[in-house]
Amino acid sequence: MAYAYDYPHPAVTVDVAVFTVSGGRLAVVLIRRNEWPHAGKWAIPGGFVGIDESLKRAAWRELREETGLKAGNLEQLGAFGRPDRDPRERVITVVYISLVTFDRLHLEAGSDASDARLFFVDDLPELAFDHSRILGHAVERLQERLDTEGVARRLMPASFTLTDLQQACEAVSGAAIDKRNFRKKLKALDVVERTGEVKRDGPHRPAQLYRVKTNWNDGRARR
Amino acid sequence: MAYAYDYPHPAVTVDVAVFTVSGGRLAVVLIRRNEWPHAGKWAIPGGFVGIDESLKRAAWRELREETGLKAGNLEQLGAFGRPDRDPRERVITVVYISLVTFDRLHLEAGSDASDARLFFVDDLPELAFDHSRILGHAVERLQERLDTEGVARRLMPASFTLTDLQQACEAVSGAAIDKRNFRKKLKALDVVERTGEVKRDGPHRPAQLYRVKTNWNDGRARR
DNA sequence: GCAAAAGTGTTTGAGGTACACCCATGC
DNA sequence: GCATGGGTGTACCTCAAACACTTTTGC
Numbered sequence: 001m002a003y004a005y006d007y008p009h010p011a012v013t014v015d016v017a018v019f020t021v022s023g024g025r026l027a028v029v030l031i032r033r034n035e036w037p038h039a040g041k042w043a044i045p046g047g048f049v050g051i052d053e054s055l056k057r058a059a060w061r062e063l064r065e066e067t068g069l070k071a072g073n074l075e076q077l078g079a080f081g082r083p084d085r086d087p088r089e090r091v092i093t094v095v096y097i098s099l100v101t102f103d104r105l106h107l108e109a110g111s112d113a114s115d116a117r118l119f120f121v122d123d124l125p126e127l128a129f130d131h132s133r134i135l136g137h138a139v140e141r142l143q144e145r146l147d148t149e150g151v152a153r154r155l156m157p158a159s160f161t162l163t164d165l166q167q168a169c170e171a172v173s174g175a176a177i178d179k180r181n182f183r184k185k186l187k188a189l190d191v192v193e194r195t196g197e198v199k200r201d202g203p204h205r206p207a208q209l210y211r212v213k214t215n216w217n218d219g220r221a222r223r
Numbered sequence: 224m225a226y227a228y229d230y231p232h233p234a235v236t237v238d239v240a241v242f243t244v245s246g247g248r249l250a251v252v253l254i255r256r257n258e259w260p261h262a263g264k265w266a267i268p269g270g271f272v273g274i275d276e277s278l279k280r281a282a283w284r285e286l287r288e289e290t291g292l293k294a295g296n297l298e299q300l301g302a303f304g305r306p307d308r309d310p311r312e313r314v315i316t317v318v319y320i321s322l323v324t325f326d327r328l329h330l331e332a333g334s335d336a337s338d339a340r341l342f343f344v345d346d347l348p349e350l351a352f353d354h355s356r357i358l359g360h361a362v363e364r365l366q367e368r369l370d371t372e373g374v375a376r377r378l379m380p381a382s383f384t385l386t387d388l389q390q391a392c393e394a395v396s397g398a399a400i401d402k403r404n405f406r407k408k409l410k411a412l413d414v415v416e417r418t419g420e421v422k423r424d425g426p427h428r429p430a431q432l433y434r435v436k437t438n439w440n441d442g443r444a445r446r
Numbered sequence: 447g448c449a450a451a452a453g454t455g456t457t458t459g460a461g462g463t464a465c466a467c468c469c470a471t472g473c
Numbered sequence: 474g475c476a477t478g479g480g481t482g483t484a485c486c487t488c489a490a491a492c493a494c495t496t497t498t499g500c
Contacts, residue, residue: 002229008274009232012304012315051231051313055304079302079317081235081278090274092235094302094315163479180481181463188461203472204478386452403454404490411488427451428497453496462487469480 010081010090014059015046015131017077017138018069018098020105021155024167025120026142028135029107030127031066032115037087038128042119044135046093059096067116068108071098073154077138085130097138099146103157146172148182149191152212159195161207162186233304233313237282238269238354240300240361241292241321243328244378247390248343249365251358252330253350254289255338260310261351265342267358269316282319290339291331294321296377300361308353320361322369326380369395371405372414375435382418384430385409 018029030042047062049055056074063069074096081092107116119125121139124132146154151169166182186192193213198206241252253265268289272281279297286292297319304315330339342348344362347355369377374392389405409415416436421429 002227003231004225004227005232005234006225007271008226009228010235010272010274011228012233012235048230049233049304049315051233052306054306055302055315076301078299079278081272081317083275083277092272092278092315092317094304161479178463178465179479180465183481185462200471202478203476205470205480207479384452401490401492402452403492406454408489423498425451426449426499428453430452447500449500450498451496452498454494456492458489458491460487460489463485465483467481469478471477471479473474473476 008090010092011086011088012049013046013091013093014049014055014062014096015044015093015134016059016063016071016074016096016098017044017135018063018067018071018100018105019121019138019142019155020100020102020118021151021168021171022102022118022120024164024171025122026139026171027118027120028124028138029067029069029105029116030119030125033128041128042125043128043131044095045116046095049094055094056096059094063098068106069098069100071100074098077134077141080130080134082130093134095134095138097141099150099154101155101157142172143174148185149189152191156212159197159209159211161199161209162192163207165192165210231313233315234309234311235272236269236314236316237272237278237285237319238267238316238357239282239286239294239297239319239321240267240358241286241290241294241323241328242344242361242365242378243323243325243341244374244391244394245325245341245343247387247394248345249362249394250341250343251347251361252290252292252328252339253342253348256351264351265348266351266354267318268339269318272317278317279319282317286321291329292321292323294323297321300357300364303353303357305353316357318357318361320364322373322377324378324380365395366397371408372412375414379435382420382432382434384422384432385415386430388415388433 020027031045033039033041033043045063045066049058059074060071063071077095077097079092079094083090085091148169151172152165155168156165162183166177170177191213192210195209195211197209199209200206243250252268254268256262256264256266268286270285272278282297283294286294300318300320302315302317306313308314371392374395375388378391379388385406389400393400414436415433418432418434420432422432423429
């Protein structure tokens, strides 16, 4: 009991919801807890904030420690702090969202977690704490904010077919998209280009492979 | 030193940015600090979260204690937690936004603050802590999320002219709006109605007064 | 009568939505 | 030759933006 204060202090944690798209479905990284409370249940990775550590840096560190992932683009979702959300003590958590392309997602279970793996968002197991509620808000946020360009830039592998991209967008939004309209919009957006390669994977016409354009001309193109 | 922990805990505060529109300009409630740190500087109202108190409830309570305001509609902006943002100790703050109509804004300075008053957002004094940065994010959030209907429902007094409403929208967005387009959109939105009264305030044609429609028919109108 | 704000419609372009058929391939 | 997914264009509608003059009042 080395740290004392004049009035009670809550603990502060950070949690990270890491999303990806796999097989045309939105998925999230969960770890299996092996300690009380909620031992055996699945949870989004996270942990306590160091006393001299920024929130974002804590999120990055905890995610790395528990899953081996080094996430770029951490975006804050918000703080969750109902008084009874953790039986150990008052814990306020600050939640971050990260988007990772499936091909860069290599999970390693860390020390605090006995296992780390992907779950489809539409087929989640029972979750620890209020993580179910948190993931609900996180998915809502993705649906509000993640547009076609965001999906292309942040969720697609180095090369992909337009059908892959469309399915990823459908996975995020949860709604079907018309193929011709989707491709027309993509042309207008001007964010993808052909690689020249094709993908053959069955008894049908091969699909053109695309990559995301690196937009050097952004400064020129704006306005 | 009655409260001790095995590892260091940050303090957690809540702060509330209360916005209103006055004279066609966006304004925010600030209190003058009379204690170290930043004594004499202005700050957004806020304070420490009770150990058994939800974040939103703490925000509501602190706002009431420091300004006398009882805010409805508190919406979370996010958590701010850079390690050096408070010289006393590590403090993580969760910021809420509230919108109040000018006619219901009656400020009383509370015990922690020697003074509470409105400042125009485009003419702020020097602020304590990182509150300048926080207000920047809060205004950005308003501009992103607050549409014409939101302004009408949350920032306008019981009765107002269409010019008043347009000026409020301009104050929030920071951009000029065409009068005819604005009124056409309002008609389509169907959120205001004439009171039948007029406002005479100078050597010109009197303005019709409007009120926000209470939409009983929402359940019926949807889909 | 004049200064000052209130009030009022039309045209245009962009972007979203609905919708059906041929193409290239593996088996 | 047939099953399978890949690829393409048009018509319509909605919404946002640009734009100027008449009306009513107080003095």
